[in-house]
Amino acid sequence: MNQPTVPVDRVASPRRIAALALPALVVLAAEPLYVLVDTAVVGHLGRVPLAAVAVGGTVMTLTAWVGTVVAYGTTGRAARRYGAGDRAAAVAEGVQSSWLAFGLGMLVVVGMQVGGPALTGALAGGGEVGTAAGEWLRIAAFGAPGLLLAAAGNGWLRGVQDTRRPLLFVVGPNLLSAVLCPVLVYPVGMGLNGSAVANVIAQTLSGVLFVAALVSERVSLRPHPRIIGQQLVLSRDLLIRGLAFQASFLSATAVAARFGAAAVGAHQIAIQLWFFAALVLDALAIAAQALVGAALGAGDAAAARALAQRIGRFGAVCGVAFAVLAAAGTGVVPTWFSSDTSVHEQALVAWPWFVAMLPLAGVVFALDGVLIGAGDIRYLRNLTVAGALGGFLPAIWLSHAFGLGLGGIWAGLLLFTVIRLIGLLLRLGGGAWAVTGAVRTERHAGSAA
Incomplete structure (x- = not known):
């Protein structure tokens, strides 16, 4: 950046x-x-x-x-x-x-x-x-x-x-x-x-x-129908982005189910913990939305970029903290959710991927908030769809085709996270996202693709 x-x-x-x-x-x-x-x-x-x-x-x-x-x-x-x-x-x-x-x-x-x-x-x-x-x-x-x-x-x-x-x-x-x-x-x-x-x-x-x-x-x-229409455009892009997430996670569950009851049970434990981590990290993203939006509204692009850096670092620290807790709970946390030893064994397959992803996810969620606050929703939409179609979904179904089990599914989720992280860093490093003014216009925003 x-x-x-x-x-x-x-x-x-x-x-x-x-x-x-x-x-x-x-x-x-x-x-x-x-x-x-x-x-x-x-x-x-x-x-x-x-x-x-x-x-x-x-x-x-x-x-x-x-x-x-x-x-x-x-x-x-x-x-x-x-x-x-x-x-x-x-x-x-x-x-x-x-x-x-x-x-x-x-x-x-x-x-x-x-x-x-x-x-x-x-x-x-x-x-x-x-x-x-x-x-x-x-x-x-x-x-x-x-x-x-x-x-x-x-x-x-x-x-x-x-x-x-x-x-x-x-x-x-x-x-x-x-x-x-x-x-x-x-x-x-x-x-x-x-x-x-x-x-x-x-x-x-x-x-x-x-x-x-x-x-x-x-x-x-x-x-005022004109303003409501502008808000609907933002909502549309966020909905498309959300649908890409939903399709990916539903596909992951569907493929996990094909590997047996123990695999889908272990996947459910890991994915719910992942959603819990996302919930906590989203609080930092919300702070980013408010602070970055205010900085750009005040015409201070430099302050917005400084905020992006600081919030990205905070996201990394929070992600690492989650990863340390998850690593410490290896073999223990799954027993809180199931007494089935086969589920525990399957959870251990997904666990290293889950732990490795958390520090990256901390940065990704924080920087998502930066771009949402900047109103750069179209880029976020395109990045998420590209990551889902080009990374997560192919990895999930290849995992099914080659019998790679939960390891393949969670490797796909890690790939999805890496793609989004790279895309976010490239966007924020370029500076085209930091459009100043009380209302964001795309005239000087650069390509949103």
Whole structure:
């Protein structure tokens, strides 16, 4: 990367980066932790309700994924406006993304009322599970507008570097729901549907709190189709990028399953630990989005480049820390998830690749956040698709064709990570990503391919 022309300490101190990253981590972790509570509560109702919430919850997870896309797209745009000294315009980005989020949420509500039971029936193969999941999903879908409004709210508040309110607006409703869920399921007697109602209450309350924060800013709440259209373009590119990830990981699971139950069980353990590491490292990426977007909005490309270097180093340190922990847990951590010795043996095949990848992944996730904050989404999209089609997917299916087992699959994931790392370093070293101004334009951005 280019050397910064300003002192790094004037850009963002480690304390400032941590002040943005740590609250973001708590917000990111709140929903998965609540899902664990919800699963534990429903699990005591029996196998059918537990299977039903697993099927219905998978569909709602896709809605949460769309929310993440909305949040990431909003953070960079709001941060640029904020860095340019125009807080009102930064908040206005939040207004427009909230309209987009609400519209998408209402589409989910209508779609799940019409097609939810058929979708869960297809996923569950019909029967009691499909019926119960369809009923659960129809209720839970009413929380989608609130869920997506909260995502948009997280986006603009991160953009103006307000970390306190998102923490309160997400954690508070989730704690309330964690209390309500067992009450509605058992003493009130709503059973499985009580879980869905608790979800809806939490998500709606969270969305209302974020909307109230918008109203308190005293900006115009009118929708502007042109700005919403620009946000949709960002969301489209992030969705395509996400689909490349989804296709790759689904293919990896499908191939692992062809190597037997022990192999797919071990793969599940390793991949869930990988997702957990990604969750923690994404908190650093969120800090990067806010800080880099603000620096570029203020017209300070040198500060943005200095931030990229500092955040990349922090990502490497975090990745190494994860790798040390994972290496120390070799042969031990898999026993926490399964008592089957054949699963443990298969996990040991994937483990060296998992450990080796973590330091690289720490840098990749951090630098992803830099480019998202810079609004260089098209390049990220193209890089991810190229890495998936040119590295991960061929390696996965060659592993199947030549019987390479989990080692081949995880070697493919390492190759995917290396391709992305090289592409990110080349992009950041070239400097074309650092387009200054309150709004990113591609006129001086260079090739996005």
